[in-house]
Amino acid sequence: MQIDEKKLAEYYSGAPDDISLDDVDLTRIPRHVSIIMDGNGRWAQARGLDRTKGHVAGVDSLREAVTTSVRLGLDVLSVYAFSTENWKRPQREVDMLMHLFATTLLKELPLFHQENVRLRFFGDIEALPAQTRNVFEEGLDETADHTGMTFALAVNYGARAELTRAARLIAQDVAAGIVQPQDVDQALVESHLYTAGLPDPELLIRTSGEQRLSNYLLWQLAYTEFYVTPVMWPDFSRWDMLRAIRSFQGRHRRFGGVVSA
Ligand code: IPE
Numbered sequence: 001m002q003i004d005e006k007k008l009a010e011y012y013s014g015a016p017d018d019i020s021l022d023d024v025d026l027t028r029i030p031r032h033v034s035i036i037m038d039g040n041g042r043w044a045q046a047r048g049l050d051r052t053k054g055h056v057a058g059v060d061s062l063r064e065a066v067t068t069s070v071r072l073g074l075d076v077l078s079v080y081a082f083s084t085e086n087w088k089r090p091q092r093e094v095d096m097l098m099h100l101f102a103t104t105l106l107k108e109l110p111l112f113h114q115e116n117v118r119l120r121f122f123g124d125i126e127a128l129p130a131q132t133r134n135v136f137e138e139g140l141d142e143t144a145d146h147t148g149m150t151f152a153l154a155v156n157y158g159a160r161a162e163l164t165r166a167a168r169l170i171a172q173d174v175a176a177g178i179v180q181p182q183d184v185d186q187a188l189v190e191s192h193l194y195t196a197g198l199p200d201p202e203l204l205i206r207t208s209g210e211q212r213l214s215n216y217l218l219w220q221l222a223y224t225e226f227y228v229t230p231v232m233w234p235d236f237s238r239w240d241m242l243r244a245i246r247s248f249q250g251r252h253r254r255f256g257g258v259v260s261a
């Protein structure tokens with residue numbers, strides 16, 4: 001996406017000591033950044049608060065991450081908000097999260113309009129409580145014509161479920177005679193993933209220091225650069241995004257080949 005350099009410089013004024021806009025090459029910003037937003041519960045507990053307060057605080061970080069990504073000219077920002085395993089959490093926390101997703105999305109629709117952001121979901125949103133699902137569908141409808149950055153929210157998402165679903169859809173097409181077994185290739189598999197049509201993430205950020213994928217985008221992250229920061233998600237700021245991109249730009253990506261001189 002196009003960068004508005006004036007807006008970007010203004011957005012990134014008042015830099016801390018260790019990082020500024022000058023530390024990143026604006027011509028080499030990743031097209032797709034994905035974030036595992038982790039540490040809301042620990043952030044709250046460290047302050048003597050209920051875990052759910054951490055999720056509420058995390059919404060502010062997410063709003064900032066969307067704006068930051070638009071300013072930096074990303075094509076896609078995707079975030080992991082709720083996994084297929086997160087249903088195991090106490091019912092009260094699950095209910096609170098589902099409610100928070102719905103109310104937040106409604107509240108942020110004006111931002112998506114203002115910034116021309118197109119919404120998308122990764123995961124089985126059909127299985128969500130009706131209120132949440134309805135708001136998600138409204139969000140999809142209302143932003144379908146937007147031509148700016150794609151913002152993808154992974155909710156009720158699990159990579160194993162996604163790959164299993166793709167296998168099932170392809171098997172159905174084979175059984176119906178629409179696809180021949182020898183025509184099943186990587187492009188066909190990709191076209192049955194929730195991420196169909198999007199570039200793979202070039203950079204994956206995980207907050208709260210955990211060094212695992214937790215069933216996130218197993219296929220799509222095959223050659224993604226990882227950046228793990230100890231910062232808890234509610235504390236993640238536009239500067240942390242810049243630190244992550246600076247780190248990314250210092251990497252040698254080889255994709256199995258050799259480094260060119
Ligand atoms: C991430 O924060 C948000 C969700 C998974 C919904 P956590 O709730 O996992 O926070 P921690 O990891 O327990 O601190």
Ligand code: IPE
Binds near residue numbers: 036038210212
């Ligand atoms: C991964 O975080 C899922 C999301 C951030 C939505 P978890 O907190 O659920 O992951 P684990 O349990 O620490 O692996």
Ligand code: MG
Binds near residue numbers: 039
């Ligand atoms: Mg966690």
